[in-house]
Amino acid sequence: MRMNPWRRWLTGLVLAVTGAVGSAQYAVSSQPNVVVLATGGTIAGAGASALNSATYAAAKVPVDKLLAGLPELTKVANVRGEQVFQIASESFTNEQLLTLARRVSALVKQADVDGIVVTHGTDTLEETAYFLNLVVRTSKPIVVVGSMRPGTALSADGALNLYDAVVVAASNDSAGKGVLVTMNDEIQSGRDVSKNVNIKTNAFTSQWGPLGMVVEGKNYWFRAPVKRHTGGSEFNIDEITSLAPVEIVYSYGNVPRTAFDAVGKSGIKALVHGGPGNGSVADRIVPVLRDLRAKGVHIIRSSRVADGFVLRNAEQPDDQYDWVVAHDLRPQKARILAAVALTKTNDPKELQRIFWEY
Secondary structure, rough: OOOHHHHHHHHHHHHHHHHHHHHHHHHHOOOOEEEEEEEOHHHOOEOOOEEEEOOOOOOOHHHHHHHHHHHHHHHEEEEEEEEEEOOOOOHHHHHHHHHHHHHHHHHHOOOOOEEEEEEEOOHHHHHHHHHHHHHOOOOOOEEEOOOOHHHHHHHHOOOHHHOOOOHHHHHHOOOOOEEEEEEEOOOEOOOOOOOOOOOOOEEEEEEOOOEEEEEEEEEEEEOOOOOOHHHHHHOOOHHHHOOOOOOEEOOOOOOOOHHHHHOOOOOOOOOEEEEOOOOOOOOOOOOHHHHHHHOOOOEEEEEEOOOOOOOOOOOHHHHHHHHEOOOOOHHHHHHHHHHOOOOOOOOOHHHHHHHHHO
């Protein structure tokens, strides 16, 4: 039986519409899936006026509102958000680091998750990025992002930083490069990067340089990290129940032993000495640190200097004193690595190996 022209036209229209819808659904489903874990910070902050770029209240805007303000993300990935915390990052604790890392670890195990973005306050962003770099076993992209200005400010940087973070997290070429930080168009290694300025948008830099850049939604890579991380790490957040107690004491001219004595009695497993120059230790502090080491506290010589690295057996006879050097890690990152490493070993030689490798 022959179909009349009207019915044939109507059938064709239905098939065309159905095909178009199916193609659109396929296009959406074929996009990578990115989960944004929000923790608060300036990127979720709000100021009293558009002129408040440095004075504002952090951790005010929920993740759903952040994502709703970036409709461009729908062209990059299927994005969903979770509010893990809503705090200013200077208030982060070890317990919150563990909670966040466990959630990241659980998500990257899911087949329907291709990448993770963590929004974070900038004050301790580098510490969280390095912690995740050490303990989350995956090759999937994990990107930590923040902003130096709240979204209410003129020339706010958060929206583009977040867009770039999703671009990087959604890209296959980001896989296996460890935890990344996207700020100010740059892709930095979470291990290397530090906050070096407190009121400019180019606040996050590394002495070894960025890994790459994001320009108009495209990644450009120039180097890859060589230190052990993520999928190649010997540490696993799924096996860590708590972090070892580690404290930092900074040194300076005329430094007394007061803080070293007090911290040494607090039950710590390691003390990071943030010394000047090559992690130098004042002559009057050497006996204090040696006494603490004799009592079982590990001494880790770090430097308060921004660039360079601490040489072993230079300035101090580390082999003789059984001390560890932090290599190129600043005190705050040396604390993170020591707190993780001491969950697996108490051997100072092993600790030194770990500081060389990570």
